[in-house]
Amino acid sequence: MRTTTENAQLALLLEVSGTPKPGNVDRHREYDDLRFEHFVTGAVCARDGLRLAAGGAEVGESFRRAVAGMSQQSGGNTQFGALLVVTPLARASAAHELTPEGTRNIVAETTIEDAEKFYKAFEYVDVAVDDPPEGMEPLDVRRGADAVPTIRERAITLEDLMERSADRDGVAAEWVDGFPRTFGAAETILNGTGPVTDRAAIAYLDLLADEPDTFVVTKHDAKTAEEVRRRAAAVRDGEENVEAFADELVERGINPGTTADIVAGALFVALERGLEV
């Protein structure tokens, strides 16, 4: 029997091993400065943080520790978002509540200290984010630990932060809503047949076809994200070739990272629910 910690780490590794996952690094496609080996190393070094969450530690500190580990490679940000999905799920599993309701409880229990740790996690790697809305500059995540006084002053919890970002960040939206897309994709993977990495690739394409990827919106714009969504749907419907689509997205530097993050979470849920590898 694999442990929750092992399943959390394995989820990160199976996510990046699934191919084709148009636009993202996978077994067959990588960027010159962001390679498969960076993701593998990120997953290896994130484990001690994941173990904290799987042992029932606070989500904020577990996440900070996982990101600090993940950053021990030269590719930059490999799994910040994936860890932000998997960490609360691992914590929910520790509480024997790996369900939408269980994750809502974990999120509701987050504190100001969790929010502080979340900000500290941004100090380890450069994460692509939008400028904050008017009046929110003191809470710009890029300020890292410098934002801590404001967090304390305003008594902001990690749940509060996620609620403020849910309309423009697909991972935050999962946090505040019981991880609906994550649990849905887990079912897709569990109900599939064949190699797990192929099922992960199918789940990825489904998610990509269903909603615009918020990371693409942030890094490019809403129009690009909608184009990617529409074409992923065309691939799913057999109207476009997946390999050519994948090549084109890498060529254009469009990587739907949020969708990949959700697939990592879905793989974790599926593994915890008995997915055989």
Next chain:
Amino acid sequence: MRTTTENAQLALLLEVSGTPKPGNVDRHREYDDLRFEHFVTGAVCARDGLRLAAGGAEVGESFRRAVAGMSQQSGGNTQFGALLVVTPLARASAAHELTPEGTRNIVAETTIEDAEKFYKAFEYVDVAVDDPPEGMEPLDVRRGADAVPTIRERAITLEDLMERSADRDGVAAEWVDGFPRTFGAAETILNGTGPVTDRAAIAYLDLLADEPDTFVVTKHDAKTAEEVRRRAAAVRDGEENVEAFADELVERGINPGTTADIVAGALFVALERGLEV
């Protein structure tokens, strides 16, 4: 800074990620029933055993624990040999002696109990081995724990076992001789440039071209192993196409596993000596 445990696990993952590695599972080639995902899972679940060795525990128990973990996937034997290379190296690293001389000390210190644990490790997975020589039937490794009374009666250490196998098993030969090919390949990797997984593939081809793979001898015969060696040399010299050679070996089911095991050990040494990923 990555820990020794992390580097040991990372070595297994980078080994299987290197491509092309003619005949073995890698990022681009797999067998229907032995896939990339099985190696990834094996590496995830071997970690607790590797951590024992990296913490200075006995080699036999660390190895047994690592193999028990590695077997938590449905592909069968993925990394038995790689773990047999990496475990004593991790133990040598724990003793701050990751050198040929240091590994000789670790091997010389092995006990009867280490030999017992080694036999127990064979109970977790089917490992392809030759029939034992005349008179050695009670020590056939396929007997697993049933061989323990004989081991005790004859007071055989793990070093003794390796010495008896060194002439026909490339991993055992490394054990008794200070891991010369492992440390040599580590230098190849450290002195190389570009992606680490490419360097691992180059080191693999070099080793394959230099000596017949003993796993191929066991599973097929000496003639096949020599053919593979000769053609690997031709690939290295630019006289044969590496991708076609890789496809052909997978087609014929010829996987030079011992050579891959040594590459895993070489990656571990290189990582411990500061290889950047």
